[in-house]
Amino acid sequence: MTRAVGAGALGRRLFALTMTLLAAGLGSFILLPLLALFTHGGPLSLLRGLGHPVALPALWLSLATTVTALVIVVIGGTPLAWHLARTSGRLSRWLETTLQLPMVMPPSVAGIALLLAFGRQGVLGTPLHSLGWSFAFSSMAVVMAQVFVSSPFYLQAALVAFRRLDANLLAVARSFGASPARIFFAVALPLARPALLAGAATAWARALGEFGATLMFAGNVAGKTQTLPLAIYAALETDLRAAQTLSVLLVLIAFALLLAVRGRATVVGRSSPLEKARS
Amino acid sequence: MTESSVPARLSATVEKTLGKLHLSAHLHVGRELLTIIGPNGSGKTSLLLSLLGLWRPDRGRIVLDNRVLFDSNVPLDCPTEQRGFAYVPQDQALFPHLSALANVEFALTCRQPGLCRAERRHHAFGFLDRMDAASLASRPPASLSGGERQRVAIARALAAHPKALLCDEPFSALSPNVRAEVRGRLAECAEALAVPTLLVTHDRTDVAALAGRVAVMEMGQIVACGSFDELSADPPTPYVTHFVGSG
Numbered sequence: 001m002t003r004a005v006g007a008g009a010l011g012r013r014l015f016a017l018t019m020t021l022l023a024a025g026l027g028s029f030i031l032l033p034l035l036a037l038f039t040h041g042g043p044l045s046l047l048r049g050l051g052h053p054v055a056l057p058a059l060w061l062s063l064a065t066t067v068t069a070l071v072i073v074v075i076g077g078t079p080l081a082w083h084l085a086r087t088s089g090r091l092s093r094w095l096e097t098t099l100q101l102p103m104v105m106p107p108s109v110a111g112i113a114l115l116l117a118f119g120r121q122g123v124l125g126t127p128l129h130s131l132g133w134s135f136a137f138s139s140m141a142v143v144m145a146q147v148f149v150s151s152p153f154y155l156q157a158a159l160v161a162f163r164r165l166d167a168n169l170l171a172v173a174r175s176f177g178a179s180p181a182r183i184f185f186a187v188a189l190p191l192a193r194p195a196l197l198a199g200a201a202t203a204w205a206r207a208l209g210e211f212g213a214t215l216m217f218a219g220n221v222a223g224k225t226q227t228l229p230l231a232i233y234a235a236l237e238t239d240l241r242a243a244q245t246l247s248v249l250l251v252l253i254a255f256a257l258l259l260a261v262r263g264r265a266t267v268v269g270r271s272s273p274l275e276k277a278r279s
Numbered sequence: 280m281t282e283s284s285v286p287a288r289l290s291a292t293v294e295k296t297l298g299k300l301h302l303s304a305h306l307h308v309g310r311e312l313l314t315i316i317g318p319n320g321s322g323k324t325s326l327l328l329s330l331l332g333l334w335r336p337d338r339g340r341i342v343l344d345n346r347v348l349f350d351s352n353v354p355l356d357c358p359t360e361q362r363g364f365a366y367v368p369q370d371q372a373l374f375p376h377l378s379a380l381a382n383v384e385f386a387l388t389c390r391q392p393g394l395c396r397a398e399r400r401h402h403a404f405g406f407l408d409r410m411d412a413a414s415l416a417s418r419p420p421a422s423l424s425g426g427e428r429q430r431v432a433i434a435r436a437l438a439a440h441p442k443a444l445l446c447d448e449p450f451s452a453l454s455p456n457v458r459a460e461v462r463g464r465l466a467e468c469a470e471a472l473a474v475p476t477l478l479v480t481h482d483r484t485d486v487a488a489l490a491g492r493v494a495v496m497e498m499g500q501i502v503a504c505g506s507f508d509e510l511s512a513d514p515p516t517p518y519v520t521h522f523v524g525s526g
Binding site: 166168169171173174176177180182186190191 | 331333358359360361362363365367370372374376389390435436439441445
């Protein structure tokens, strides 16, 4: 009896120890590089890195292009997600899956896809170029790359939020005579807002970190297409301190966005037997 | 099947196959409160959703106040928002981001968009007061009890100035005392509103208290219609026998 109790206690301790060691192993692996990023060289070295000529232009370009991309993603993505959430056909399911592809696509593939679509010899790029419009290797190309890679994150969050809206709320509003626009603006949007904000923050963070597609589609021209991730890549060859400073900046911004997401990630709505009644 | 002695304001023939259920209901309702009873899965909610336009019938015709809302022969299918109903679902479906007053104002402005803010608030208070819920005006739905939420939901439905009121088990989550009180209020308001009112319930006391016609739905069809006393005196189906004896 005593031996059985002792074996049980030993098993529990062994389990707790194994779990702790595994958790500590992965946790340390993630935290150590972040710690090194913030502590290597000391705070003065980090501040001096801000004086590197590419630092501030890259920071401003990143902020300007990502905010522009975010506005485009939210303005276009919200109605797209609303439409997809309220349709259940095979075509819409196929479209939804396809629109999620940039999320799992390697950035280099995204860059090639953008070049083939909007480059000077691309599907849409050729006729646009003949009209005098050229996107590739411009600040607009940076925005386009960011929109392409970040929109699935917002779309996914918005789709989930709209699908989780209680269908009874929408049915009741419709029965009262509320127009589709009123239902969207007065019922759906306010209820989905926390999830939409969380999705927007995630999409913004993804756009800020965008590197591969931007490099291939927009190039790496200082002051024009060189965003923070590209500036880090460029500075790495000449000034590790500047690269480290810019990396810290990126991590801080991403961390702030992540905190905002965690604060806002409230699931709104609940399922309802009236799901099928949506139209 | 549900011929009323008064001229029908709402007349509907609805046929729809939903999985195993074949809904085939004929309904004629005057300015009265018609209670619909029936076992689970008999098609009561499906009938309401078809009337609302949330489920499209395979065949049929729905006419409300001499206006054709749906006709599979034409074909004509008026959108839900233009049908003129007000729907009170089982879970009340109050907008959680709006106060009780704002919920009523929402319904009010759907069919009276020209009201100024002061008029809107005045009328909304009036509807809440009719349901003895004026003191709840500033409260969010999450802070209301089941009975309070139901009173606000009914006030909101009345504020939509419906041509017909559709209530799907509105008292099911209420305690017996609150249920009797809210039921009484709804009956008063429905009488004052004088529009066809369809009320789905599973509760014998609701049917006995709401002295009006009762339609019995089974297997997607309205198999009997009459007063509670008539149905009690001569139950047309085993379900009705069980139902009238359940109290």
